[in-house]
Amino acid sequence: MAQTVDITPTTRHEGHAKLILEVDGEGIVSKAYYINTTPIRGFERMVVGRPAEFVPFAVMRICGICQTTHGIASCSAIEDAIGCEIPEDGRLLRELTGLGSRMHSHPIHHLLTLEDFVKPEEGDLKIEIIKLIQSMRKVGQLIVDTVGGEGIHPPNIVIGGMRTNISERAKAKLYYALRQFEKDAYRMYEIYQELIERFLEEVGIPDLGSHDYPYIASHTTYGDREAINWDGIVEIPPHRYYKDMKIAESTSLMIPLYEGVPAEGGPRARLVKFGNFRSGGGAMDINIARAKENLGAVYRALEILDELNINGKTRVTPEYRDGSGIGVHEAPRGMNTHFAEVGREGRIKSYRIIAASNWNFPVVEKAIEGYPHQYAEVIMRAFDM
């Protein structure tokens, strides 16, 4: 007998949402709806008419974890709009701040998914993982603190570059912290690979949570507006995407499509596009990709420390003029895009944001369909919503 299973709210993830599942007689999900219940806050409206400088600081408040990435995407959208080139050292420091954010966000997501894979009797293992997570997160926070100027809502990310450079001492401190992170990240990667392998074996569904949608990613460690065909991106209202009007009315999300279909963003998408990660596998692959990205992040961060000139200029004074621009940053959970139109006296004429998680909402639905309903949340969590 077909039935409906509601999971409301869904737990152990970052946002607010619920799952509505239509389940067939065998317990398999035939139709999944993943409803975003975060209320609309109106940032895109709020910034219209405001001076551009205000916008990065405002939009950082969109998310409690992704402040850095919203700050970066916002600044680069406005810089693109007014034709402002930021100095190389400013760009490096920005990328480093973004990586710091990734390096504390990814581990926190390991914490949220942990319970899906570790067994109640494996107390010691759990403690080991939690200690790793704490130690890794400290490093990520230290980077954002030091380079961004503050761990939460980093104020050094400004239009024109970065407010200031870092000291020799700070650079050395980050180096040693990164070396520790590298060790921890390796261990974490090993653990996650084993845990996921065992989990899939026990479940007996190797491709749990697979889907046919394409991937979307612009860069591995930063963001590159040139890598995306922007004409191929549209956002449609849920009323056009969902046949069920009740569902359409209950979600607070616009649905982004790439070349006409939803697309998966995040660790796996990046590693498939720019590395040699397996494509088309089950959703659990994303958990492994995430653990792997910690390594990429730390290597790139070390490289940035090498490339950085701590006496270099980090900021230019922006000169405002009319124009529109795009800013892209690869947030931990996917591609984060801001579109800014700047008008008279450096004021915002229009503003649009496609935040990273928006992409994955419709993909999560597809990934859940065709699999036993009791795994719906495990699949959703793999996406870091």
Next chain:
Amino acid sequence: MDPLGSYKSIISARATDKRILKRCQDGGIVSAVFIYGLENNILDGVIVADKEEGFRPVPKVATTPEEVLEAAGTKYTVSPNLSVLKSAIREYACEKVGVVGTPCQILSLRKALKYPVGFRHMVDKVKLLVGIFCMENFPYMGMRIIVEELCGVRIEDVVKMDIGKGKFWVYTRWGEVKSVKLKKTHPYEQSSCHVCTDYTAELADISTGSVGSPDGWSTVIIRNERGEEIINKMIEEGYLERRPIDEGKFGLGLLKKLALVKKEKNMKEIEHRKELGLPVPPDVCH
């Protein structure tokens, strides 16, 4: 009313390093303590008031003895030293920070350390608070008027300013000395200083100023163990020379008298403002 707040001991002292004595205001205590701290790994960054063109103070994170020397000497105008505290700990990655400040700045910093809202990861990294005595301060334009109009000296020509013996003194790079009676400078004071009742930076680890000691020497109030440890080591290792404080009328007597004058005078102003329903500072250091 308790004039000086709580303390362990009071001495007269001065730095032994000639480089410090050449640039400092009084006995060079602040610069000597900071240089000692930096050279002996007790501090790895200190916040001082450097200056730009026109004797404009700029708060600075100094990490070398040279930078400390560069910023020695009193600026008789507001230098928002606490504004770079975060930078010291974030972008400079310092873990053992020393801060010099006027009594109001020391008070604010203590408060921030006690209630660290907006001060994440900072409390355990601020290691030493050095307070400087202060009767009043001047807004930048106030100071400039005293120098240029009352003393008739171009601000570019000034190498040092000082307050003592009832006068405001200006020293020029041409070797001239000009002065004006403090009575004439009162109108240019910062009005917020008139509701402050702390003369000797009562919440610092070490407080220092000129009053109470002979010219070229400083009065040093050692307030707690942290302050005591560092001053004792400095004396032992020859960074500072000391002499007993003069307990008489021109020594400790004068210091206590001036501290009480500030408290009593400004308590009156506070009462006056209360009568008018104006805001007054919370009850501290009475």
